[in-house]
Amino acid sequence: MRPEPRLIEIRKNVLKQNDLVARSLRERFRAAGVFVVSLVSSPGSGKTAFLERTLSVLRANYRVAALVGDLATENDALRLARSQAPVKQITTGTLCHLEAAMVQSALEEWDLNQLDFLFIENVGNLVCPSSYDLGEDLRLVLISVTEGEDKPLKYPTIFNSADVAIVTKIDLAATVEFSWETAYKNIQAVRPGMPVFQISAKTGEGMEKYLGSLETGLAKVHQAGAV
Amino acid sequence: MHELSIAMSIVELAEEEAERRCVQVNAVHLKLGALSGVAKEALLSCYEMACENTPLQGSRLVVEEVSVVIYCPSCRAQRPVSSVQLFCCSECGTSASEVVQGKELEVVALEIQECAPNPV
Numbered sequence A: 001m002r003p004e005p006r007l008i009e010i011r012k013n014v015l016k017q018n019d020l021v022a023r024s025l026r027e028r029f030r031a032a033g034v035f036v037v038s039l040v041s042s043p044g045s046g047k048t049a050f051l052e053r054t055l056s057v058l059r060a061n062y063r064v065a066a067l068v069g070d071l072a073t074e075n076d077a078l079r080l081a082r083s084q085a086p087v088k089q090i091t092t093g094t095l096c097h098l099e100a101a102m103v104q105s106a107l108e109e110w111d112l113n114q115l116d117f118l119f120i121e122n123v124g125n126l127v128c129p130s131s132y133d134l135g136e137d138l139r140l141v142l143i144s145v146t147e148g149e150d151k152p153l154k155y156p157t158i159f160n161s162a163d164v165a166i167v168t169k170i171d172l173a174a175t176v177e178f179s180w181e182t183a184y185k186n187i188q189a190v191r192p193g194m195p196v197f198q199i200s201a202k203t204g205e206g207m208e209k210y211l212g213s214l215e216t217g218l219a220k221v222h223q224a225g226a227v
Numbered sequence B: 001m002h003e004l005s006i007a008m009s010i011v012e013l014a015e016e017e018a019e020r021r022c023v024q025v026n027a028v029h030l031k032l033g034a035l036s037g038v039a040k041e042a043l044l045s046c047y048e049m050a051c052e053n054t055p056l057q058g059s060r061l062v063v064e065e066v067s068v069v070i071y072c073p074s075c076r077a078q079r080p081v082s083s084v085q086l087f088c089c090s091e092c093g094t095s096a097s098e099v100v101q102g103k104e105l106e107v108v109a110l111e112i113q114e115c116a117p118n119p120v
Helices: A016-032 A047-058 A075-081 A098-108 A158-162 A180-190 A207-226 B004-023 B038-051
Strands: A006-013 A035-041 A062-071 A087-091 A117-121 A138-144 A164-168 A196-198 B021-033 B060-066 B069-072 B077-083 B086-089 B097-103 B107-113
Touching: A006 A016, A006 A075, A016 A207, A035 A047, A035 A207, A047 A075, A047 A117, A047 A164, A047 A207, A062 A075, A062 A098, A075 A087, A087 A098, A138 A196, A158 A180, A158 A196, A164 A180, A180 B069, A180 B086, A196 A207, A207 B107, B004 B021, B004 B038, B004 B107, B038 B060, B060 B107, B069 B086
Parallel strands: A035 A117, A035 A138, A062 A087, A062 A117, A138 A164, A164 A196, B021 B060
Antiparallel strands: A006 B107, B021 B107, B069 B077, B069 B097, B077 B086
């Protein structure tokens, strides 16, 4: 006779493995004094142009590098390489997001002590990347003015998992009748207190203020390391 | 769509636990937060696929959905949010971003059957 089934409690985080790798990455980043920024957005929101501009400007005063995730092609890495910064492509195949282990293996040949800023561009997707910690210090979520002001309401989870929102392509705002007030209100509804920057990677508008906030982040990392 | 890889992680986790305890798993109980980034329906349909050719084949996935709770600075208490589109205290309307519940993606229990009869 078979014994009766019974319930046993176990309490285990499903993403424990990813979280462990992310934690060890975070410790390595801290030890090396590198400030790590990840970028998430839907496809076509201008992540790569934004990152290209960021790398080009920061490169004048800092040591910067980028990892870029895509399902296929090395196109983004080639574009970003124009900034002269070290760039590595992570092709995920069919996977819709980056995981901490992919970041870990992509960094194998890099000496993190030689870097001030590391950028990680996630696969263009506003759903899946939200669940995966990559060990980053700051997660940016990008929305372009052409996507409409209600993106935050449609994808509250990713906005909630991010630290800062960037509204891109503001040079096109008037053309597409983008309402900054509505977009700002929607972002604040799903993530109260979230800092928001408006930028144009094409004209450079708004970049200075946003880059200033990254420099503040780096200074904090160095301060924490010095203690 | 990352639910298949999540389902595979769940199966893997339950399989390890079952092997360690020498039991057979009838069901896996999962807590799924509204902010976990995982869709329940998609996860359920992937689960069956993930169980194929594993010791968990034929087992059920029991999902307990967990709603979002924030800490309201005005009420000084944990309160449900108005909705995931509006992070406000559902009691007083104060906007609040400190999430205290709703990100769960956690296997909380296994419904098991011993492989060998209990020695009572």
